Amino acid sequence: MDQLLIDKIVDHLQKARTVLLATHVFPDGDALGSQIALGNILRSLGKKVVLFGEEPVSHLYDFLPGSDRIDLTSPEPAQFDCAVALDCGDAERMGHDMERIRAIHPLIVIDHHKGNEGFGDLNWVDPARAATGEMVYDLAFALGAEISYETAYCLYAAIVTDTGSFKYSSTTAETFRVVRKLVEKGVKPAEVAGHLFDNFTVNRLRLMQEVLATLEIFMDGKIAVIHVSQEMYDRTGTTQTDTENFVNYPRSLIPVKVAVFIKANSKGGLSVSMRSKGSDCDVTRVAHRFGGGGHRNAAGCRFQDQSIQQVRDLLVAELRPLLDSACVEQV
Numbered sequence: 001m002d003q004l005l006i007d008k009i010v011d012h013l014q015k016a017r018t019v020l021l022a023t024h025v026f027p028d029g030d031a032l033g034s035q036i037a038l039g040n041i042l043r044s045l046g047k048k049v050v051l052f053g054e055e056p057v058s059h060l061y062d063f064l065p066g067s068d069r070i071d072l073t074s075p076e077p078a079q080f081d082c083a084v085a086l087d088c089g090d091a092e093r094m095g096h097d098m099e100r101i102r103a104i105h106p107l108i109v110i111d112h113h114k115g116n117e118g119f120g121d122l123n124w125v126d127p128a129r130a131a132t133g134e135m136v137y138d139l140a141f142a143l144g145a146e147i148s149y150e151t152a153y154c155l156y157a158a159i160v161t162d163t164g165s166f167k168y169s170s171t172t173a174e175t176f177r178v179v180r181k182l183v184e185k186g187v188k189p190a191e192v193a194g195h196l197f198d199n200f201t202v203n204r205l206r207l208m209q210e211v212l213a214t215l216e217i218f219m220d221g222k223i224a225v226i227h228v229s230q231e232m233y234d235r236t237g238t239t240q241t242d243t244e245n246f247v248n249y250p251r252s253l254i255p256v257k258v259a260v261f262i263k264a265n266s267k268g269g270l271s272v273s274m275r276s277k278g279s280d281c282d283v284t285r286v287a288h289r290f291g292g293g294g295h296r297n298a299a300g301c302r303f304q305d306q307s308i309q310q311v312r313d314l315l316v317a318e319l320r321p322l323l324d325s326a327c328v329e330q331v
């Protein structure tokens with residue numbers, strides 16, 4: 001951890017009076033959990049805080065205490081003397097109000113995405129951390145702030161989300177150091193897991209049935225692809241939100257090295273989620289090739305004006321050579 005950088009961030013946050021907290025579009029548990037938690041932490045230090053969100057919190061995350069604080073109003077830069085972008089691998093990930101957020105100074109970036117080039121005035125980017133929530137915990141400590149039960153709950157949910165329940169290789173002793181403290185604050189792992197994973201509506205399960213039926217296998221099972229079309233959402237009364245975690249099913253196949261999920265999105269295009277196992281294949285290499293990003297084992301990108309089959313063919317063509325040379329390479 002770069003103590004000098006943390007000291008500077010602490011200094012800026014202590015001086016600030018009104019802080020905007022932003023995260024990435026289509027926010028997941030790490031994004032929302034980190035944002036709400038840092039909001040609580042800064043409020044406990046007497047700051048006025050706005051938690052900006054481009055869209056309403058999805059029904060999958062509205063159990064997070066404080067999720068009702070997400071404010072959909074476009075931020076007015078002059079009203080803030082500091083902004084923090086959490087869990088955003090690049091500026092575009094902040095969505096259509098990106099320029100307004102970038103007009104606030106200092107802009108502090110706190111993130112763990114590989115390839116984040118640092119679009120802020122101060123950039124704390126650490127790809128070795130499993131979740132932005134882990135970093136927010138350490139920041140709270142550096143700020144000398146008390147972690148409330150609600151804050152601990154949000155940070156715990158953040159870390160469970162991004163470690164795939166402590167299963168991904170990003171999980172480290174640091175992760176357990178932090179979650180131990182959070183559980184000591186009273187967070188019940190079974191309760192959070194229940195909200196995060198046992199959260200299916202009948203419609204969502206019907207969607208899953210349809211999506212799993214699309215399974216296609218390439219390279220003797222090294223690549224597994226599933227997809228969801230707008231028609232499937234329409235038939236089952238669901239939206240893209242309901243597809244959260246579906247990519248873990250093809251990922252769970254024994255021979256699979258890379259799982260791909262191609263999803264119709266609300267912007268009329270396609271969003272892709274990729275997951276790889278272990279150190280065999282770095283999926284950010286494929287995501288970057290198509291303008292996306294992420295982590296070694298979890299990355300994504302978007303396409304406009306192409307069919308699901310075209311996107312599938314493009315991705316499989318990019319993945320083939322990576323999996324042929326497999327995995328010899330260690331980045």
Ligand code: 5GP
Pocket residue numbers: 024028089090093113272273274291292293294295298299300301302
């Ligand atoms: P997911 O598949 O869960 O949506 O995303 C996996 C990881 O890839 C996350 O860390 C997410 O931030 C990143 N990611 C997903 N889609 C995109 C994208 O379109 N652009 C970028 N830069 N990163 C993405």
Ligand code: MN
Pocket residue numbers: 030031087112130131132162
């Ligand atoms: Mn994250």
